[in-house]
Amino acid sequence: MNKSNISLGIKALLILMLSLNTPAGWAQKKDKKSKTEKSVETEKDAATTSKNYDELLKKGTYKKGMFNTIQVKTDLYFEIPDSLFQRDFLIVNKLSQVPMEINEAGANKGMNYENRLIRFYKDSTAKKVWVKTRNPRTSSPATDAITQSVQNNFSESILEFFDIESQNADSTSVVIKVNKVFDGNQKSFNDVLAGLGLPTSIKSNLSFIETVKSFPENLIVKSQLTTTVNEGGSDMPVTLGVTSNIVLLKETPMRPRFADQRVGYFTEKHWHFNDKQHAMKEREFITKWNLEPKEEDIERYLNGELVEPKKPIIYYIDPATPPQWRQPIIEGVHDWQVAFEKAGFKNAIIAKLPTAEDIDFDVDDVRYSVITYVASPKSNAMGPAVIDPRSGEIIESDIIWWHNVMTSLHSWMRIQTGPIDPKARGNKFSDQHMGEAIRFVSSHEVGHTFGLKHNMGASYAYAVDSLRSKDFTAKMGGTAPSIMDYARYNYVAQPEDGVTAITPKIGVYDTYAIEWGYRWYATAKEEEKALRSLIEDHQDDPNYFYGEQQSYLNIIDPRSQSEDLGDDAVLASEYGLKNLKRVVDQLLNWTYDEGENYYETGKLYIGTIGQWQLYNKHVLSNIGGVYLNHAVHGNGKSAYEPVPYEMQSKAMNYLTKNVLEIPKWLFFNEVLNKTYALKDSPVGPYEYTPYTLARELQYTLIYELLMDERLLRLTESELIQSELNKGKTYTVNDLFTQTYNAIFAKTSKGLSLSILERMTQKNYVDALIISTNKLFEKTNKNGIQLDSNLNIPSLCNLQNEDLNLRNINYTAMKRVSEVTSFKKAELLKIKKAAQIAKTTGDSATKAHYLDLINRIDEALNL
Known part of the structure; x- marks a missing residue:
C-alpha cells in the first residue's frame, strides 16, 4: 500500500468516527481504569465463574x-x-x-x-x-x-x-x-x-x-x-x-535411538540445530518401547545378568477372539522372549486375556495394547503402533487381526506345502494345524509392534539346496533367519527330503535386531559406540543382512523380494514348479467333497496359477537387477553391484522355458472338465478361461520384462562396467537377442505356428508398441493395470511402511535414452522377419504375419 492509500484510509476512519459522534480518544480513555477498579472487576469475574462451577x-x-x-x-x-x-x-x-x-x-x-x-x-x-x-x-x-x-x-x-x-x-x-x-x-x-x-x-x-x-x-x-x-x-x-x-506425554521424552540403514526399524525424522554446526543435522529416531532395568537391577544388568524391565510390554487378547485361537496368538507373542533375553531382559513381553483385575479394560483405551479380533471378509493382519513423535517411543501397539486371515494361511499351506505335508491338503485343516499357522502370523505382526520393519532380504541368506535339508532347516528354524521376511512356507523341499521345519520362526536376525534396538545403555555416548560395534561385528555374515521392502511394481534388488526363498531364484522356482505339478495332479482329490460343486477346486486351481506367476516374478527381477549394498566408509562394500551376467542369462532361460512357452500342464489339463480357475468377486466367483488367462499373465510378464526402468538399469550397468573395466555384464542386446530367438525360432524356419505361439508373438509385439508409445506421451497416463497376482493372498499392508528402496533415478529423459532405439529396432527386426515369412506356414500363420506387419507399420507411422 502506498502513502496516498494510507492517508486515504486514515481520513476514512476519522470521517467514520465523526459520523458516529465518537471522540477519537474515547476508547483509550474508557480503558484507563484504576488498579482498584480492575481488581474489583477481576474478583467479580472470579466469583461469577466460581458460582458457575458450583452450579x-x-x-x-x-x-x-x-x-x-x-x-x-x-x-x-x-x-x-x-x-x-x-x-x-x-x-x-x-x-x-x-x-x-x-x-x-x-x-x-x-x-x-x-x-x-x-x-x-x-x-x-x-x-x-x-x-x-x-x-x-x-x-x-x-x-x-x-x-x-x-x-x-x-x-x-x-x-x-x-x-x-x-x-x-x-x-x-x-x-x-x-x-x-x-x-x-x-x-x-x-x-x-x-x-x-x-x-x-x-x-x-x-x-x-x-x-x-x-x-x-x-x-x-x-x-x-x-x-x-x-x-x-x-x-x-x-x-x-x-x-x-x-x-x-512425559515431561522429559525418552532418549531417542538413532537409526542405522543396516537394521530395519520404523523411524521418525528429526532435524537438530546448534550454534557450532556448519549445517543442520538430519537424523532419524527408531520407534521402540522404552525398556529400562529397575534402579536396583542396573548393576546386575550391566554385568550381563537377565533382569525384568521396569515396565514390561503387555498385550491383551481381545475377548472377542474365538477360544481355540487365543493360545496360538499368545504363544506367537511369547516366542519373542528369546530375542529380548538377548537384549538383557527376561519376562519383557506378556500376552494375556483381560482378567477381573483389569477393571478399567477397554479395547480402545491407549493404556492397553490389544490384539483386536475383527469380524470381516478381509484376509489380513497388521501391527501398527502409537508413537511419541518427540522421541520415537512406542506408547501403545495394536495388532488388527481379521477373522479371514485364515483363508490366506490355508491357501499358502495347501499350495506351498501340500506336496510334502499331508496335513495341508484338505478343504479344511485341523484346529491344531491352523493354530500353528496363526502362531507364525502372530509372531510376525508382533515384530512390527516392536518397531521392526519387513526384512525382505533375510531369506537370501540360505542356499536353496539347504532348504531341502532336514537337519539344516531343523537347526535354523525354518525358511529364513528372520520372521520379518515374507518367507512363508518351504516350497523348495521335495517329498523325498523329509523336511518337517517348514514354518518361519524367530531367527538370528530378529534376536540381533532386538538387541540392537532394546539393549539399555547408561549414556548416549556408550550407546552409540556399542551399537556401531554390534553392526560391524555382523556386517559380513549374510544371516544379519537387512533388505528393505520394495514396491512390487519395480524391484531393483532381487535379493529383497516378497514371498521368495533362497539365494537363487531360478533354482528355487524350478523346485517350486516340481511341487506345483504335484498340486495340479491332485487338485480334484484334495478338494473332493461328496455332493458339493467344484468351487473349492477352482479356487485352489487359480491359487496354483498365481504361485506359478509369483515364481516368474522372482526370476524376472534378476534381469536388470542391482544389488544395493549397505556401503559405509571403512567396510569396503560396493554400493551398486549389477546381478552377475550368468544369473541374468539363466533367469532369461527360465522365463523362455516357463513363460514364453506356456506350460500346458498348468493351463490345459483334466481339471478343465470340471471347472475353470475361479476368483471371488463382489458379484460371485469370476471364471477365467485358460486361453484368456494364459494370454493375460504372459503379457504381464513380457510387458514388465521390457519396462523402461529395467532396460535403463541394464544400460547404466553396461556403461559403468565397461568404463571401469569391471568385466562382462548382461546388456539390453543380450535380453532382446534371447527373447527374440525364443519367440521367433519357428518363424525363421518358415514353420506353421500354433495358437499359443501366435499368442506369444502378438504379446511381444504389443508390449513393445505400447511401451514405446508411452515414452512419447505428453500426459502422465496410467499404464496397463493387470491383476497379475490372481488369488495369491497378501498380508500386513502397513500404513506406515515406506515401500521405496532408496531413491535412485534411472528414468529421467527416457525419450532420448537408448530405450527408444532398442525397442524401435526390435519392432523393425520383427517386421522384416514377418515380411520374409508371410507366405510360409498355414493360413492362420500367414494371416498372423500380415497382422504383425500392419500393427508395426501403424505404430511406427511407416
Whole structure:
C-alpha cells in the first residue's frame, strides 16, 4: 500500500468516527481504569465463574482424572488444572464400531486413523483456552542462540479454542465445554472422514457423544458420528463409532535411538540445530518401547545378568477372539522372549486375556495394547503402533487381526506345502494345524509392534539346496533367519527330503535386531559406540543382512523380494514348479467333497496359477537387477553391484522355458472338465478361461520384462562396467537377442505356428508398441493395470511402511535414452522377419504375419 492509500484510509476512519459522534480518544480513555477498579472487576469475574462451577457440579456427573470431567445432560466439560497447561498431549483417534459398508471397504474396529500432538494454553484476558499443535521434528540446545530462531521458524499453530465457562474455587483450574470437537461439529480433534477418505461431512443432528472416561494420564471420549454416502444414486446413512484418546506425554521424552540403514526399524525424522554446526543435522529416531532395568537391577544388568524391565510390554487378547485361537496368538507373542533375553531382559513381553483385575479394560483405551479380533471378509493382519513423535517411543501397539486371515494361511499351506505335508491338503485343516499357522502370523505382526520393519532380504541368506535339508532347516528354524521376511512356507523341499521345519520362526536376525534396538545403555555416548560395534561385528555374515521392502511394481534388488526363498531364484522356482505339478495332479482329490460343486477346486486351481506367476516374478527381477549394498566408509562394500551376467542369462532361460512357452500342464489339463480357475468377486466367483488367462499373465510378464526402468538399469550397468573395466555384464542386446530367438525360432524356419505361439508373438509385439508409445506421451497416463497376482493372498499392508528402496533415478529423459532405439529396432527386426515369412506356414500363420506387419507399420507411422 502506498502513502496516498494510507492517508486515504486514515481520513476514512476519522470521517467514520465523526459520523458516529465518537471522540477519537474515547476508547483509550474508557480503558484507563484504576488498579482498584480492575481488581474489583477481576474478583467479580472470579466469583461469577466460581458460582458457575458450583452450579455445574450440582447439575452434572463429576469424574476425577487427568482432566476432571463434568457431564450435564448432553454437554461435556473438561476441567483443566493449571499444571497441565503447555504440557504435551497426543490425540489418538480409533474406530470402535463400523457398519457393513465401511467393513467391506477394509476399515475396521481398532484401526488408528489419526494422531496429533497438542498443547493447551490459558488466556485469562480473553477468557479462552487455546489449543495449539506443532510438529516436534526439530530440537536445539536451550542455551544456544539459534534456539530462538528454531522456535520462530518452527512455531505452533492454533488448532482450536474454547471459552472458559467456569473455574474452581481457588482458581487453579478452568472449565471448558468441549462438545464441538467430539460430536462432529468441528474436525480439529477428530477428522474421521478424512482419515477414511470419505468425501462427505458429519451430520451433527445424527451424531452425539456416547461416553467419557478419565484416568490419571489419559482420557477417552467415545462418539457416534453419522454421515451419508451415495450408493447407486441414493443416500445411505453410515454411523461410525469413534474413540478419541487424549494422552498426557512425559515431561522429559525418552532418549531417542538413532537409526542405522543396516537394521530395519520404523523411524521418525528429526532435524537438530546448534550454534557450532556448519549445517543442520538430519537424523532419524527408531520407534521402540522404552525398556529400562529397575534402579536396583542396573548393576546386575550391566554385568550381563537377565533382569525384568521396569515396565514390561503387555498385550491383551481381545475377548472377542474365538477360544481355540487365543493360545496360538499368545504363544506367537511369547516366542519373542528369546530375542529380548538377548537384549538383557527376561519376562519383557506378556500376552494375556483381560482378567477381573483389569477393571478399567477397554479395547480402545491407549493404556492397553490389544490384539483386536475383527469380524470381516478381509484376509489380513497388521501391527501398527502409537508413537511419541518427540522421541520415537512406542506408547501403545495394536495388532488388527481379521477373522479371514485364515483363508490366506490355508491357501499358502495347501499350495506351498501340500506336496510334502499331508496335513495341508484338505478343504479344511485341523484346529491344531491352523493354530500353528496363526502362531507364525502372530509372531510376525508382533515384530512390527516392536518397531521392526519387513526384512525382505533375510531369506537370501540360505542356499536353496539347504532348504531341502532336514537337519539344516531343523537347526535354523525354518525358511529364513528372520520372521520379518515374507518367507512363508518351504516350497523348495521335495517329498523325498523329509523336511518337517517348514514354518518361519524367530531367527538370528530378529534376536540381533532386538538387541540392537532394546539393549539399555547408561549414556548416549556408550550407546552409540556399542551399537556401531554390534553392526560391524555382523556386517559380513549374510544371516544379519537387512533388505528393505520394495514396491512390487519395480524391484531393483532381487535379493529383497516378497514371498521368495533362497539365494537363487531360478533354482528355487524350478523346485517350486516340481511341487506345483504335484498340486495340479491332485487338485480334484484334495478338494473332493461328496455332493458339493467344484468351487473349492477352482479356487485352489487359480491359487496354483498365481504361485506359478509369483515364481516368474522372482526370476524376472534378476534381469536388470542391482544389488544395493549397505556401503559405509571403512567396510569396503560396493554400493551398486549389477546381478552377475550368468544369473541374468539363466533367469532369461527360465522365463523362455516357463513363460514364453506356456506350460500346458498348468493351463490345459483334466481339471478343465470340471471347472475353470475361479476368483471371488463382489458379484460371485469370476471364471477365467485358460486361453484368456494364459494370454493375460504372459503379457504381464513380457510387458514388465521390457519396462523402461529395467532396460535403463541394464544400460547404466553396461556403461559403468565397461568404463571401469569391471568385466562382462548382461546388456539390453543380450535380453532382446534371447527373447527374440525364443519367440521367433519357428518363424525363421518358415514353420506353421500354433495358437499359443501366435499368442506369444502378438504379446511381444504389443508390449513393445505400447511401451514405446508411452515414452512419447505428453500426459502422465496410467499404464496397463493387470491383476497379475490372481488369488495369491497378501498380508500386513502397513500404513506406515515406506515401500521405496532408496531413491535412485534411472528414468529421467527416457525419450532420448537408448530405450527408444532398442525397442524401435526390435519392432523393425520383427517386421522384416514377418515380411520374409508371410507366405510360409498355414493360413492362420500367414494371416498372423500380415497382422504383425500392419500393427508395426501403424505404430511406427511407416
